[in-house]
Amino acid sequence: MKTPASLEPLVRDGLIDEVLRPLKSGKEAAVYVVLSEGEVRCAKVYKEANKRGFHKQALYQEGRKVRNTRQARAMQKNSRYGRQQQEEVWQNAEVDALFRLAAAGVRVPKPYNFVEGVLLMELVIDAEGSAAPRLNDLVLTPSEALEFHGLIIKEIVRMLCVGLVHGDLSEFNVLVDKNGPVIIDLPQAVDAAANNNAAVMFERDVNNMAIYFGRFAPELIETYYGKEIWRLYETGNLTTDSALTGKFKSSTKQADVHSVMREINDAREDAIRRKYEHGE
Helix, strand or coil: HHHHHHHHHHHCCEEEEEEEEEEEECCCCCEEEECCCCCCEEEEECCHHHHHHCCHHHHHHCCCCCCCCHHHHHHHCCCHHHHHHHHHHHHHHHHHHHHHHHHHCCCCCCCCEEEEEEEEEEECCCCCECCEEEEECCCHHHHHHHHHHHHHHHHHHHHHHHHCCCCCHHHEEEEEEEEEEEECCCCCEECCCCCHHHHHHHHHHHHHHHHHHCCCEEEHCCCCCHHHHHHHHHHCCCCCCCCCCCCHHHHCCCCHHHHHHHHHHHHHHHHHHHHHCCCC
16 A cells, blocks of 8 residues: 555655555544565554544643653643644653553553654454454443453553553453453553542553443442452552452442543443444
8 A cells, every 4th residue: 555654754765665554544544554574564643633532631641751841831721843742752652551560461562663643553353363453343242241351451450550541442442362451551550659630540441441341240330340450450469360359348438429421421422432433
């Protein structure tokens, strides 16, 4: 196929040997299957900020490191240069997260390089060698749902042990290869310790997985892994080997009804947004 303009610099520099075909195109990025260093990989091309659809970025950017005070001031002023710097920080967040998570053994695509707004990484494939399907594309038996849910919970725990929360985890950004779930799409990943919204995002991620797998194994809908895992993390007792039950004893303090309603409304908006973005 004709080389997209966004990939031409990487072809000239020898980082990409050939662009084989487009894989998918979303509101955040376009992904191509490429030949690189003799291997079939994928190239994720981030779209310009004004062409992207991800909402509430400020919530995710809290606690992210910037290079210097000039960059921070520009981002606060929202100048043209500041918006460019915000975009750089946004893209680098995914790159940094992938390298950290891959090094920690979390099941994410292996990253290789990041040049000119293009992320070169592993192409996740299924048992037949084709591009792995999204979790949303599968119909599961109850036993498969329970097994995959257990595997994804282990990956979520490993991520939190590294200090990261996905922030937008759903059935649309989990691939399934022959060994199980692989987590993708991490530009909104947040620092669990530095972002004040991390606890809410984490519980939402976990609940999204319970609700999805609960379509096939209804007993998962009544589990409380998010609260249980976060409590272990907060108290410094979370490890990759922590024994989890899915049960959680709630506090006796009066619930903040307004906060709960805000979270319910946010979850509803997120569900509508994901259906729109994925053409459903």
